[in-house]
Amino acid sequence: MIKAGIVGGTGYTGVELLRLLAKHPDVQLQAITSRSEAGMKVSEMFPSLRGRVDIEFVAPSADALSGCDVVFFATPNGIAMKEAKALLDAGIRVIDLAADFRIRDVGVWEKWYGMQHACPELLEDAVYGLPEVNREKIAKARLVANPGCYPTAVQLGFLPLVEAGLVDIDHLIADAKSGVSGAGKKAETGFLFSEASDNFKAYGVAGHRHLPEIRQGLSIAAKRQVGLTFVPHLTPLIRGIHATLYAKLVADADLQQLYEERYRDEPFVDVMPMGSHPETRSVRGANICRIAVHRPQDSDTVVVLSVIDNLVKGAAGQAVQNMNIMFGLQEQTGIDIVPILP
Numbered sequence: 001m002i003k004a005g006i007v008g009g010t011g012y013t014g015v016e017l018l019r020l021l022a023k024h025p026d027v028q029l030q031a032i033t034s035r036s037e038a039g040m041k042v043s044e045m046f047p048s049l050r051g052r053v054d055i056e057f058v059a060p061s062a063d064a065l066s067g068c069d070v071v072f073f074a075t076p077n078g079i080a081m082k083e084a085k086a087l088l089d090a091g092i093r094v095i096d097l098a099a100d101f102r103i104r105d106v107g108v109w110e111k112w113y114g115m116q117h118a119c120p121e122l123l124e125d126a127v128y129g130l131p132e133v134n135r136e137k138i139a140k141a142r143l144v145a146n147p148g149c150y151p152t153a154v155q156l157g158f159l160p161l162v163e164a165g166l167v168d169i170d171h172l173i174a175d176a177k178s179g180v181s182g183a184g185k186k187a188e189t190g191f192l193f194s195e196a197s198d199n200f201k202a203y204g205v206a207g208h209r210h211l212p213e214i215r216q217g218l219s220i221a222a223k224r225q226v227g228l229t230f231v232p233h234l235t236p237l238i239r240g241i242h243a244t245l246y247a248k249l250v251a252d253a254d255l256q257q258l259y260e261e262r263y264r265d266e267p268f269v270d271v272m273p274m275g276s277h278p279e280t281r282s283v284r285g286a287n288i289c290r291i292a293v294h295r296p297q298d299s300d301t302v303v304v305l306s307v308i309d310n311l312v313k314g315a316a317g318q319a320v321q322n323m324n325i326m327f328g329l330q331e332q333t334g335i336d337i338v339p340i341l342p
Contacts, residue, residue, distance in 0.1 A: 002327055005031040005068040007060055007083070008075035012181045013097050015046050016316035017072055022052040024320065024334030026327075029053060030068050033060035068092050070323055073100075074316070076184075081118040084143060088122075093326055094143045095319050101126035101145035102213050112209040129322040130217065131331070132156060132266050138325045146322060147217075149314025150176050150210045150232060153243040155217045156269060156289050157306030160262040161255075162221045167247035167302060170227040174214070175244045179237035179280075182310045190234075202233045239311055240280030245304040255293045255302060263291070267332050268313060268321065278307045285309060286339040287317030309339075 004021055008014055009032035021027045032042055034057040042057060043050040058064045060083075065071050071087055073080035073096045081100040088094060103109040106120040117123075127141035128134055130152065138144060147155070154174045161167045180196050189195060211230045218226045235242075256274050263269040270290045272278055278290035286309060294303040308314050317335050324331050 001028045002026055002323070003028050003030040003067055003069045004323075005029075005033070005065045005071040007033045007065070007071060007073045008079070009042065009057065010034050010037055010045065011074055011184055012311055013184075013315045014074035015049075016311045017074055017097075017319065018042065018046065018049055018053055020312075020316055020320050020334055022049060026329055026333060027323075029055060031055075031064045032057050033064060035059060062086055062090075065092065066090065070095065070326070072319055072323075073097060077113055078115055078118075081122070084122060085119050088142055093141070095129070095146055095322055095326075096126075096144070097146045097315055097319055099145075099148065099209070099213070101143060102128060102147065102151075103216060108212050112207075112212055128217065129318065130155060131318070131321055131325060132263070132269060133159070133217070133221070135325060138322055139328070141326060144319075144322050144326065146315070146319045148210045148213055149178065149182055149241055149308065149310035150174075150208075150230075150243070151213045151217065152314050152318065153241045153289065153306045153308045154214050154230070154245065157243055157245045157291055157304040158218055158247070159221055160258050161247055161302060161304070162218050162226070163262070164253065164258060165222075166249060166251050166253050166255075166258070168250055169218070169222050169224075169247075171248060172218070172226060172228045173246040174228060174230045175233075175246070176230070177233040177235045177242045178310055179235060179239045179241070181239050182241070182314075183234075196234065197236050200233065200235055202231055204232050208232050237280065239284060239309050241308050241310045241314060242280050243304075243306040245302075245306065247302045247304075249295075249300045249302055255295060259291060259293050267336075276305075278305055280307050280309075281341060282339055283307055283309045283313070284340045285312060286337045287312045287321060287335040288339070289313050312337075
């Protein structure tokens with residue numbers, strides 16, 4: 001039985017981790033930390049977990065997490081980098097759902113996240129946790145950097161084209177939309193119901209902090225730097241990401257076959273039939289990415305549609321998928337969930 005701890009268990013990704021780990025047959029929840037809610041029963045804050053999670057929140061400390069085999073950080077950026085080393089030195093594996101270890105170049109990270117990195121020496125050891133690319137490295141990892149939600153949808157959508165060298169990688173375009181939960185649980189005016197409902201807007205057009213993460217992954221796949229225009233949008237949804245991806249073909253190929261073969265053995269990527277239009281509701285609550293590839297009017301433009309639940313395959317579900325790989329479990333264990341509809 002894997003003894004798991006969660007640092008920062010009160011946010012949206014924290015409660016999603018709790019939901020998934022509470023029913024995982026090989027996991028025992030050992031400690032859930034929260035500075036502000038220490039002493040409160042987890043099920044008191046989250047009634048959906050009544051009868052599933054009976055422990056209390058505890059104040060974060062080395063002692064509280066000392067009995068864990070793995071610790072998930074479901075915290076804001078900048079927390080895991082201060083606490084991961086002590087856990088790793090104690091033999092505890094770490095999965096960070098924030099961005100502290102995703103970008104290998106510390107200068108790039110500090111530019112986009114606006115703070116000094118507390119432990120740049122760990123960046124070399126951290127494994128980027130996109131299983132469809134790094135499964136073998138994840139299996140041996142002590143520290144996994146769980147990918148962001150936008151980067152998961154965009155990279156999975158582009159990867160077959162980039163790996164095969166079929167498109168102009170200097171001019172990739174990602175037009176992506178996210179539900180409001182992607183911004184986390186913080187109280188800000190822009191995320192109030194009366195502000196976000198019945199509204200649709202772009203943001204971060206000049207540069208979004210997920211841009212260097214996406215470029216890094218696609219550049220590794222292409223074996224050289226890629227050019228990417230990434231425009232995120234906020235939609236009046238609670239959950240879900242829809243990425244519409246554009247690229248110009250430089251060689252001809254059967255695109256449907258390319259995608260089906262690339263993801264044939266991937267349990268959490270569903271390449272839909274030719275002509276499909278995947279919807280965010282088709283992945284709600286599930287750890288799956290659905291993809292459809294189009295070539296409108298048989299032109300030289302490829303359009304890829306990629307949808308995920310930002311809190312599951314884009315966060316907590318992928319983190320559990322990584323844990324399963326790290327501990328040699330069947331990858332689908334605890335996360336082989338049918339999406340919720342309607």
